[in-house]
Amino acid sequence: MQKRTLGKNLEVSAVGFGTMGFSHGYGPGPSEAEAVNLIRKTFELGCTFFDTAEGYGAGDNERLVGRALAPMRDKVVIATKFFIAGPMSRAELGKQVRARLDASLDRLGTDHVELYYQHRVPDSIPVEEVAAIMGELIAKGKILGWGQSQATEEQVRRAHAVTPLTAIQSEYSIMERTFEKDVIPACEELGIGFVPFSPLASGFLSGKVTPADDTYTGDDVRRVITRFEKDNIRANKPLLDLLNAFAKDKGATPAQISLAWMLHKKDFIVPIPGSRRIERIKENLAAADVLLTAEEFDRIETELASIEIHGNRTDEDIAKLRKINLTAATGSV
16 A cells, blocks of 8 residues: 655555444444454555544444554554534633543543544634644644644634644545635645545445435435435436546546545545445555556546536535434424
8 A cells, every 4th residue: 555644744545544434424334343343454455544533423433443453553543533612711622622632542542643633613713722732732742643624724724823734634526626726725835634535425436326326314424415316416427427437448446536536636635435345445445556647637637627516515414414313313393
């Protein structure tokens, strides 16, 4: 597996692994034993970069990741995330962040994490205050670097000026390119890594989704991600046709072409696709070996410019899913 560097010196595999789906977001997951086995196999296949968060399964995902990676802890990079809302005093903010980190470390069974993200960046809390607290945690060795999720260019620049950022984790894929306009260029200028979540658009870019796939239930986020609506699945066929054509020429899969496209774009981009099937995990990690020529990349870019993307994924829609599930659980209306 090729290596890439996030920030100044955090070396990771060129393709990482998002573990959220084992505990949250895509319906019932595998057993804990099966999930541990899959995470360890992912490591054996060359992946050294694993992503989790306190909010995935109310901490269960961190416990799972900690257990799975314990035997190879000194050979992997673990990223986790905290979410905190405000407003609050600087003292209270520091107290809460430290408590969140300590709880995450306890669940992970480790004394530090390599990368600690702020899981969304609310306007109610000054980014400079969060950045200063991250600097204190770095100085104590409890985290090696820090990042933000779904931050704007302004938030990135303001935070980086206080404590240099290691990485920005935000949604990015061949279907969702908003951050190409400003955040990714800012990361390149400032020497910050960029870690795309949902790099395969929640599995849409696998090419295996059809209009008949309308059976998502429970906490499966595809219930509310609009690109999975039947009309949008049909409308996005030109994109899948493009990916299939390139996949055929390269002896690859549409998912691998999607990942190879973003790996070609910038050498500081490290996608973190997730899967609960070993075949898909192998496929995703092998995308690092699918190398596009400059001509092939330019052809993809040219054809993409004429393709309209239908549907998206928003935090607002995900919040609707939580309300739907709460209503179903309580019987309230």
